[in-house]
Amino acid sequence: MKDLFFKNGISITDEQLEKFENYRKILLFYNGKFNITTITEKQDVYVKHFLDSVLCKDLFVDNSKVIEIGSGGGFPSIPLKIVRDDLNLTLVESTGKKCIFLKEVIKELNLNNVEVLNGRAEDFGKDKKYREKFDHVTARAVARLNTLCEYCMPFIKVGGSFIALKGNAEEEIKEAQNAVNVLGGKYSLIKEYNLPLEEAKRTLIKIEKIKSTPQLYPRGNGKERKQPL
Ligand code: SAM
Numbered sequence: 001m002k003d004l005f006f007k008n009g010i011s012i013t014d015e016q017l018e019k020f021e022n023y024r025k026i027l028l029f030y031n032g033k034f035n036i037t038t039i040t041e042k043q044d045v046y047v048k049h050f051l052d053s054v055l056c057k058d059l060f061v062d063n064s065k066v067i068e069i070g071s072g073g074g075f076p077s078i079p080l081k082i083v084r085d086d087l088n089l090t091l092v093e094s095t096g097k098k099c100i101f102l103k104e105v106i107k108e109l110n111l112n113n114v115e116v117l118n119g120r121a122e123d124f125g126k127d128k129k130y131r132e133k134f135d136h137v138t139a140r141a142v143a144r145l146n147t148l149c150e151y152c153m154p155f156i157k158v159g160g161s162f163i164a165l166k167g168n169a170e171e172e173i174k175e176a177q178n179a180v181n182v183l184g185g186k187y188s189l190i191k192e193y194n195l196p197l198e199e200a201k202r203t204l205i206k207i208e209k210i211k212s213t214p215q216l217y218p219r220g221n222g223k224e225r226k227q228p229l
Pocket of ligand 1: 071072073076092093095098120121122141142151
């Protein structure tokens, strides 16, 4: 599997590969009980979860503080931490049992500077302890981009960025332009590529935070999804 990473521009050590293998085994073990993923074939886990997660690794500034919204089984945060040990991570996940799984992975893989918060992004985003305290926020497969911006943008310091991992996102990018503006952001990178083997289309989106997010956001009470900006 080292080859798969290498062919896609990512060189990993034997120790990192061992962590990916352990992660895969823990994922399969807990999957029966916790319903974490429908992707279970070895090659699929490596391509659709691990490789997909790490292809954005160079967008994060050295030693940065990163918050992930809707971690689920830990994608992209845990693979990113395996290849970028310098990152300080906070994982936000609303489902308690997924948090139990994430804590188990963090312990078993011996990952430092990773904390798990069980709760909703809308609540943590209003909390002074977390609001505008991060260099980056990231998320994959949580909500449409307009909704996701309202969840994510409040966490970033001015000068930081939101790195979103999406599939085919042409429509969503246009649709989210108003949310990006209102929340203090600006699109600074839209990179489309194909994930190898299955040739699935992926889009990496970077939104820079150019001004503070108005206190009104996130609005809460489900408005981010029901009435997106
Ligand atoms: N990011 C992972 C991935 O790409 O495999 C998980 C994606 S899963 C489809 C979405 C996850 O986001 C779920 O685990 C769900 O519980 C969590 N989630 C959805 N809305 C959330 C919110 N507002 N705050 C925190 N977690 C949320």
